[in-house]
Amino acid sequence: MSIYLYLYRFFIPSVGIERNDMKNSSETTLQSSLRSANFILLVLGQGISLFGNTMLRFAMSMWVLDETASSTTFATVLTISVIPTILISPFGGIMADRISKRAMMVALDIISGIVTLLATVFFALSGFNILVIAIMQVVLAVLDAMETPVVQSALPQIIGRESSTDLRRGTAIINQVQQLSQLLPSFLGGVMYGLVGIRPMMLITAACLMSAAMVECFIRLAKPLSNQDDTGICLLGVIIGDMHSATAFLLRKEPTVARLAGVCTWINLILTGFSSVSFPYIIRTTLGYDAATYGLCDGIIGIAGIAGTFIAGCFANRLKSQNAPSLLFVESLMLLPPAIAFLLPCSTQTKLIMLVFCTAVVIISVDFLNLILVPSIQMRTPTAFTGKVMAIISSLTICAQPLGQMLYGWLHAHCTVWLILLISALASLPLAWLAHPLFTHLDDTISK
Template identity: 55%
Template sequence: MLGTTRSPLLSATFVALVAGQGISLFGNTMLRFAISMWVLDATGSSTAFAAILAISVMPTVVIGPFGGVLADRINRRTMMVGLDVLSGIVTLLSLIWIARMGFSITVIAGMQIILAVLDALETPTVQAALPQMFKRHGAGTLRQGMAVINQVQQLSNLMPSFIGGILYAFFGIRLMMAATVLCFVAAAIVECRIRLEPPHAESDGERQPSPIADLRNAFLFLTHEQPALFRLVALCAWLNFILVGFSSISFPFIVRTTLGFSAAVYGTCDGIVGIAGIAGTFAAGMFATRLHAQHASMSLWFEGLLMLPPAVSFMMPVSVWTRLLVLTGCLAAGMIAVDFLNLIIFPTIQFKTPESMTGKVMALITSVATCTQPLGQMVYGWLHEWLPVWLILVCSALAILPFAVMARPMFDNLES
């Protein structure tokens, strides 16, 4: 049989999923970057686009869970193809309006919000498609598949910004939007090659529950049937609160304000951390089949302890360059640890969740994690007004390390 001689990762369905996601994410990320540059050039204000970004986060929280409901009811290939086609249509209509009427912050905001809604619907669809493809092949294969998707996402977050900046500078926003339309169309065409069975339908004569009831059932599954998974979701939310808050607020504040370095230096350091994130996804993918739930506790220890060397450097009379190198190096190493942790946690949740609930459960996790991001950013912004840098780093370590101890029995239970 073909399945016994060839890796499931080489199947036409998975290759089409990876290619479609890569093309779609590339175009979407490139457009977001170019739009930000265009708004800044046209208005001279970062406040306008910051407001658009803040609004565009909301669909992930509000719409995302209902995307999970759809992912568990509708053929997932049909969902992905349809959402990419709709994204292309929205971008094309916006391009036509801008080409005829010129710059419009309202049109840009509307386009960004609609694209964010469509993306919020697609994310749980992809997360539900992976276990449908690989669950029968075991947890190791599922982790390998997740590693490949993570690598595509990391590359799609880094490369389009660089390429988009060059193309925007030479050709302007209209060409960028046209290129994004082509990316969405190409992604939809590639995704047509995905072969997935529709989710299991309800029994004959049994009425399908409402979306709210469906989400309630998924929540009850986490809290009552699998409380260990619910604790795992809470742990993900807590880590997101700390790590996103620190990386997005503390890191630039420390480099630019506390240490007094230029934007160019910060950009270089941020690029190093981004490259480390990509390297981490490839490294985690290499060990995917050997990772187990218990290894998550080791990753937590590593993440917490990495906060301490920068704290020590800020307590000692060393140069600002030494502090910068220690901080950047530890944050880059922490990104690699996060990649390993993600590759352990999320496939574990997917593997323990029934296929009929995978989309809803993963969408709930994404929504909870997204809610914690602005809270973490607000808290870390407040901390820098009242506490020295070394104490913030120590507090961050102390906020992670106890969970490394408490998480070990939880992961042991999940593995068993």
Template identity: 35%
Template sequence: MQNNDTALFNRNFILVVIGQVVSILGSALLRFALSTYVLDLTGRADIFAALLAISTIPSIILSPIGGAIADRFNRRNLMILFDFTSSAVVLSFVFFLLAGNASVILIGIVMVLLGIISAMYQPAVQASIPVLTKEDNLEKANGIVNGVGALSNLAGPVLGGVLYSMVGIYVLVIVSCVAFFLSAIMEIFIKMPFSKREQNDHIVPTLFKDMKSGFIYVLKQPYILKAMILAAVLNLFLTPFFLVGTPYMMRVTLQSSDAMYGISLGIIQFSSILGALTIGIFAKKMKITNLYRWLILISILILPMALAVSPLIVRLGYFPSFILFFLCAIPIVMAMTIVSIFVITIVQKQTPNDLLGKVMAIITAVAQCAAPIGQILYGALFEAFSLSVYFPILIMFAMMLLISAAAKVMLRNEEVIA
């Protein structure tokens, strides 16, 4: 281990990573418990998708504010504050559960509140990584943070699937509450460089001026604009499929047990881990101009997924459908993760530290604008084609081919060096 404060495996970076593991594990357990509870309560994909979409809206609206706050205040202190707040929100929900008032509306309110906190929390984390590691290690650092996040998201559904049927939603929610609290405690011991910036006005107009400077910077960077557009389109047609379509097909179409349902969601997160761990292998050969090839690969792998849930394969039993579906889903999610880390790393390297929180938050907000639309779209499609769930997948295949062609044209003249 190196003593340099910007070395990859320094004490402060490790504490950030551990804090992320615990916090994201708590979030994953809570998300699994609430989503499974809603699906079991209603059995409807459209209601499930609507809740996911509603919880995404705060990130779209508030991420730029969160980015401005992350660049203006001590990022470590912000992470501590937001984890403590998440713990308090979940603790309040526990009391409602114990009183027997766990309605779909209440669950929606909790998800919105946690979405608001996440919109403030994530820019602080993303802007902290370049401060705690050398630029040469930034790709690996992003891969590690992404990988441990995916690992926690993997453990969440798998552990949740086992515990949900054994101990119920109450214990899972309490565990997530404790996880947020422990993450905040660990973050207290992080030492992070912070230089207080001069403030000549009240905090509200200052934050709006900071956001304006972030938007101006983004508008002057053609690569960032194109990356945001591409991310928004993928959030409309590809990402929502794994958030809405996969849980619906596993739980309703294939009627997975609690354990198998948890494993199926865990496999998606495991694929993200594989993508994060292999980023070092592919990054040196990747270029902005050839990202379309990755999208074409994803498009090709979508077709067998449609076949996996077609009546022809479903008649053969649960496991043939399950295996074929995830043989394709794993490389798709790996490719999505690799492309995401590659693009984020380039943006981080190009952006000054005093603008980093705002720029990353603006990218997140713009990219996520399409997510609620995509989630509601897939919810409606899977509800309408509940007896032929392969049809929405075929629509996704056609759209991904178009996106691949558009990416080839849009990024052909970009020569950004990672």
């Protein structure tokens, strides 16, 4: 506990100094907001929490595979957990706008840690049980879905809404920590699972979640504005009213945000289907490579994702909304070379190299797009609506994932690989053209 008190005492005095400096220059404002105690604690808490969650997911997949010898069983469990995630995510956004964001982050991490501990005790006493694993994964997925809009709505409150550059730099740092927190357990998880087994890894996850909650206890955020009109209204009425107001905001007051959400959803539809279905199918089935080769290729894509977040973060202060159509064009264009390679009589090595290289470039371009889309949405959304709006967008993008997977599964059953890649490129290319008017003056309208 003393280390958290030390962090609290060390960083809080610097906040007052930074606030005085903020009046002098915008550059000092950016540095102070990204070095403030609140931002550092938010990044640290999210990194620890995500590390634990990724560790648990990896360990569970290994355990289920060992016990059932079926790679589809755990995938089915994860797929089922998506359904309550879609339904609960908007509720998390509503709570984020009404309840203390710090209290929600702390409570959700503590509950996740308790659920993990209870499951550990059950497995220690009763052994393997796929039903309990499914229940645990669903509960943890729901809790994670509720926390996502809380964090997304807390970020602009911590950094401020004065500059989109500030939010882009902050988002870049969050993305970098998230990428590292997801990649490290993948490298360490296999070794740890072989050495200590499932239950110690679950205890590590619970410890990470509890530690994240302790870190988040020291985040200082303004209390949400109270709504006096809710007196006497039942919980269901409050939920319906809040969702109606958020939807009205998207469709009537700020249709630009709705269009940005549509861009996010469409990108997720195409890329999720391609990355989760086409990429492994082409390497393993079409080209006939073994699991080790696919693992290497998947690792390269993961490294590209991390590199993309760091590169995008370096250019965050120069990144403008006007760059988005060009990035969308690059994303679409990079799917054409592998399509041509599969159409022509090229060697399997050439096809593999072309596929992996172009996919890596697509991932990097998406990292840049993320730093444009998410801060633009946050900048245009008032504080009272941030949680609800981000939750709605999160639900839309989550819905796009299974739809994209089913779409690409159908395409691989009826089309050749080169045609699927061509369709993917053509499906993304019009978006770059249609989105050009949307992004041309987006920064100007935000500043106004």
